[in-house]
Structure formats: C-alpha cells, structure tokens
Amino acid sequence: MKVKKGMLARRDFVVATVAAGTALLSGCGSSRRGGWEFLSERDARTLKAICDQIIPADDFPSASQAGVVDFIDRQLVRHFRHHRSAYRDGLQRADALSRKLYGGELAVLTPARQLEVVQAIEQENRTFFELVRNHTLDGYYGPPRHGGNRDAVSWRMLGLAEPPVLGRSPSEQKKGPAS
Numbered sequence: 001m002k003v004k005k006g007m008l009a010r011r012d013f014v015v016a017t018v019a020a021g022t023a024l025l026s027g028c029g030s031s032r033r034g035g036w037e038f039l040s041e042r043d044a045r046t047l048k049a050i051c052d053q054i055i056p057a058d059d060f061p062s063a064s065q066a067g068v069v070d071f072i073d074r075q076l077v078r079h080f081r082h083h084r085s086a087y088r089d090g091l092q093r094a095d096a097l098s099r100k101l102y103g104g105e106l107a108v109l110t111p112a113r114q115l116e117v118v119q120a121i122e123q124e125n126r127t128f129f130e131l132v133r134n135h136t137l138d139g140y141y142g143p144p145r146h147g148g149n150r151d152a153v154s155w156r157m158l159g160l161a162e163p164p165v166l167g168r169s170p171s172e173q174k175k176g177p178a179s
Helices: 010-030 041-054 068-075 081-102 111-124 126-141 150-157
Strands: none
Touching: 041 068, 041 081, 041 111, 041 126, 068 126, 081 111, 081 126, 111 126, 126 150
C-alpha cells in the first residue's frame, strides 16, 4: 500500500501512539511518591514498623504483609483525609523519638527496639497511637476491597468465610474481592 506524503504508515502510527501512552503513564506514576498515594517512602517505612508492632507476624502475616499500610495510604486520600496532618506530624515525631532513643529511624531498628519506641509513642503521643492502632485493625480485619486484609488473611485466621459483597450476584462473588 502506498502512503501519501505527510501521512504516517499504520505501523509508525501504532509505534508513536504506544510511545506517547508509555510516556504519559510513566509521568502519572511519578506523582504517586514511589507507589504511594499520600505517604512518602520514609513515612511508609515508619508506619510499617508501627503497624507491625501492633500486629506482628506469627503463623499469619503481619499488618504490613496483609496490606495495612496500603490500606491506610489509600484511605488518607479518601475517607481518612481529615487525618493527614495527624499522620504527617505523628510519623515525624515517631522517627524523632526513635533517633533520640536509639540514633536511627524507627524502620531500621531491631524489632525489639521498634517495640520499645512504639510503646513510648503510645505514652507520649497517645492520640496518634490510638489513631494508627484503630486504622491498623480496620485494615487488617476489614474487607479486602479497601486495600487491606490481603487475600482475606484475617478472616481465614478467624475461620470465617468471606462475606458476600452487597450488590453482587453469587457468580460474581466467586471472582474474588472487588478493587
């Protein structure tokens, strides 16, 4: 087939479209702070350390392994928007306390020292600790479609079947949690 002057051949058009789409998508991802919607990488590491002291791993996954940090991050741009300042301030204070007590970020300490810092946070910044504890429990035991309770791990731990999602037919229920 002959291409008119000034027109792109179909193959060139497809290549240009894919390249433009890839550039556009990569630009969108960069605004997500390394994969997070609200949290910075440092904040996510600190929050992970706190959450994993609230629900540590045993025969079942820890809070972070069950997606709790993802849940909290996702909710901080949705339903928990009004808690953003509390998280920013609380996570900075947690790392400052960790540096004061042990000379490093909370996330890099041993689990035993992380526990000591989290216990100190509970005493010194009780409101923030209770907020994180409540959100950790929400994320661990809530519906997987909200970003936590990955693979319904807490429900399996408790021996519960996944409850049906309202508005879905029985055949849709078998497909797994909604996103």
